[in-house]
Amino acid sequence: MTVDSMASTRPRGDCVQLLTPEGERVTHPGYEDVDFSPEQVRGFYRDFVLVRRIDTEGTALQRQGELGIWASLLGQEAAQVGSGRALEPGDFVFPTYREHGVAWCRGIDPVNLLGLFRGVDHGAWDPAEMNFGLYTIVIGAQSLHATGYAMGMQRDGAEDAVLAYFGDGASAQGDVNEAFIWAGVFNAPIVFFCQNNQWAISVPLARQTRAPLYQRAQGFGFPGVQVDGNDVFAVHEVTKRALRGAREGNGPTLIEAVTYRMGPHTTTDDPTRYRIASEVEEWRLKDPIERVRVYLARNGLADQAFFDSVDEEANDLAASIRKRCIELPDPGPMRMFQQVYAEPSPTLERERAEYEEYLAGFEGSHA
Amino acid sequence: MSKVTLGKALNLGLRKALEDDPKVLIMGEDVGRLGGVFRVTDGLQKDFGEDRVIDTPLAESGIIGTAVGLAMRGYRPICEIQFDGFVFPGFDQIVNQVAKLRYRSQGRVPMPIVIRIPFGGGIGAVEHHSESPETYFAHTAGLKVVACSNPTDAYWMIQQAVSSDDPIVFFEPKRRYHEKADLDEEANPYPLHAARVLRSGGDVTVLTWGPSVKTCMDAADAAREDGHEVELIDLRSLSPMDLDPVYASVERTGRLVVVHESPRTASLSAEVSALVTERCFYHLEAPVQRVTGFDVPYPPARVEDGFLPDLDRVLAAVDHTFEF
């Protein structure tokens, strides 16, 4: 019953790659004149190390019982930082639940991400202030919100664009495909950024699509580009062009970033039940960070002092977010009644008052 | 008899259903090689093959909608929804299609579909993983809705649900998956759509289902120390509801407390309260009490203990019925 899938799991000829896993700068038709300043490359590297460190800390905090769960972005740093750094200040991001690297690029305090997985709140940042929507756990839902938001930008005559993230698994959801239709027929200023990390929990890409994902865009009437998602140069350039096109009125683009989820789906998952170690090892050789490190060192763009200083910064960041995460105050039970409605609900007000009275009855009796 | 977890009992029941009828299929996200995120379908794909235990693409509307077509073709799909909050992308297919096809076709198109949904909170999860959406389904004519609370019921009820020609939404108390109890595979199964008295007592009746059954059992122990004998009833079938044992009990105790995790407004306890008031008005010594989730979206994990009915809240309600 299983069909042979044409869905790609690795870059092929038309996949944009500008930096090989070995750290070698290469070119791609149409991308010959792309250039990155040494400062920019060092910036990517710094982002990578810090973001990976935030992620490591998230996993450690979960193991120590400080978080309920953590969704690791390990292996997807280039897809996230490359696209996140392509944003202009006025652009707006719609994330899934794994976009810690994009959040970092938008200036979200990592403690806010940890707090969500700790169960302190459902998201402590103001989307309008950060131009970064709340993490969305219902698979695919945010793709429609992103499209509507882009339609709003368009009506306002704003020269901004939306960057909407989703996964290979999400590509099967109705919402995502409806978003493609809307974005296409309304020529919305949006870039759909699919991190094809090969897995949706235990389900491989071939179970979500028979054709390569980026090719789907054609049927919806807009361009689709496949990019080496572990190559920050390619991701950055492709995303920058797509966002520019959206801002200039050329409508949506679908970007498929071919990458790999190096860790478990979340801290509760055990990937050894469904995938083989050699696959993970194969992808380890395509690590997004290592290739930039080699590129910097080989071309004399960074010295040991630079690498050391980034590591030190990562240590400081880790210590700080760990401390602040553990110190996050518990919200207390009455918090659950807040902000359910804009205007008061007598029903809820009564429930709240009764519960408060009930809790007061324990004071002094129970510890 | 052997001691098994509730999750394992479901697994054994599903295995039996697959063995008994080649038309039975299991489909859902991660149900195959992984065996489901709660391992309820563990080993079933290995033993019954990828054609019968099917990892689907990630789309709940697709899972339910294709189950409709398979059912029309004579199959008996068991759909797994990974978590309560993720049933909603499939809600349209469930309430507009699954629930209505028999009616629309004047009985020519039966819908022998089971939709399994792990439900309820208490596992410290992020959003959408802790909800209790049973009311939406019980409110929908054409669907039957059941909730198991212990391994023996889990084992039998899932098989009964699969062999029913009606579509059944089957709720599983996720935070009780790991709780063990004796499973008697030889016993005569209790009817699927019958409520069950789990503990007899003459002072006050407590009615609940799913994950709250254990909470209420603990509360009944505590109430005994306070001198109140609780009659505990597991509703089991949420639609249709079998309230005869509840009426009989309330006629003796004069007091009823209904407990569930879903929010209160327009919930199943409202229905129970109305029916009991209609039927047992002259026997009631106190108004029907309700211990429920609050009318708020499911809160963050660090607040959920306040949201969920716990032993203290149940006891307070039990005590309150003696204050009239």
Ligand SMILES: Cc1ncc(C[n+]2csc(CCOP(=O)(O)OP(=O)(O)O)c2C)c(N)n1
């Ligand atoms: C509507 C819905 N169904 C099911 C789930 C459970 N779930 C959480 S993540 C996930 C897999 C998502 O895969 P993908 O879109 O590839 O993103 P990734 O996790 O790989 O980043 C599933 C099935 C969900 N969150 N929402």
Ligand SMILES: [Mg+2]
């Ligand atoms: Mg994925």
